[in-house]
Amino acid sequence: MRPRPGEVLHFSEDPTITRFEPHVAPTAQVGDPYVWAVDSERSPSYWFPRDCPRAMAWATETSTRADRDRVLGPGGGDRVHAIEYGWLEAMRAVRLYAYRLPVASFRPIGTPIPNAHVSTRPVVPLGPPEPVGDLLALHEECGIQLRVLNNLWPFWDGVVSTTLAFSGIRLRNAKPRR
Template sequence: MSGLPAPGEVLHFSEDPSIHAFVPHVAATAQQPEAYVWTVDALNSPCYWFPRQCPRVCSWDASDEDQPRVHAVEERWLSTMRRTLLFAYRFDANDFAPFGERPHAHVATRPVEPLGPPVAVGDLVALHEQHGIELRVLPELEPWFTEVRERGLEFSGIRMGNAGIGPGGPFPTRR
C-alpha cells in the first residue's frame, strides 16, 4: 500500500480494521456542529500517516515542488509511531465533497461504505521516506509550528492539543 489514494478515490485512515460502514458523526475535535464522514485526498493523506492522537506539523511549499515536504513529530511519540498499525479505507471520491475554502478534507453527509476491505499502510516512518517526505523528530513541536507559520508555508497542525503530552500521559515541564 502506498498510503495514497488511487485516482478517483479518497482515503480514511484508522487504527481499527473492523469498520464496515461509516456513519456521519460530530467528531470530538470538531469545530463545526454538522455530522460528517471525513476523508482525505492525495495531497493531505500523508498528514494522517501517524497514530491518531499523535501531534504533528506537516508543511510544504506549494510554489516550489523541489522543496521537500516536511513532517514533524515530538520524539516522545516516535516509538508509538513505529508500533502503530494503521489501515487505509478507500472510498469513491464522488461520494464526498471538498470541505472548506481551501479544502484539506472531503466529507460525506450520509452513510458510506468503503470500496473494499481496509489495507494495512505499513511502517509509518518508512512510508515517509518512500515518498520523499522529511520526518523531523523534535523535542517540542511549538517552536517548529511557529517557524512554519512565519515562513508562510502551507501547513497542517494536527492534534496540537496533545503536544507536550506523550502517549502515556503528561510529561514534566522542561526547565
C-alpha cells in the same frame, strides 16, 4: 498509501469498520455530522497514530526560496513533518489501515484550498481496509522529511509565519509550550 482515481481515503487504527456513519467528532470545529476522508495530496498528513500531534509544512509555488531553505533546508525536499520524541515508538508500532471510499459520495471542505472531503450520508468502503505498513519507511519513500523534536511549538511558531503551506493536527496532545 494514496487513493486511486475515483477514491478518497480514511485512515484508522480500527480494521473492523464496515460502514462509516456521519458524526460530530468531540474535537470538531464544525457542528454538522460528517464522514471524513482525504485526497492524495492530504494523505501524508494522516500517516501517523491517530492521537499523535504533528506539525507539517510544504512548499508551494508562492513559497520563497529563503523560507524553503530555512524550514525545509537546502536540498531538503518539498515537505517536512515533525513529531515529538515521545511519539516515535508509537509511530513505529502503530497498525494503521486505509479505507478506500468512493469520491462521488464526498464533497471538498475547507477554504481557500480544501483540506478534506466530507459526506453527510453513510459510506461503505470499496473493499477491506489495507494495512498502511511502516510509517517511517512510507515517509522516506515519498521523500518527506520526518523530524523528531523535543517540543513541537518552536517549529510550529516558526512555520506559521512563513510563505510555506502548513497544517497542525492533534496539537492539543503536544507537550506544553515552554
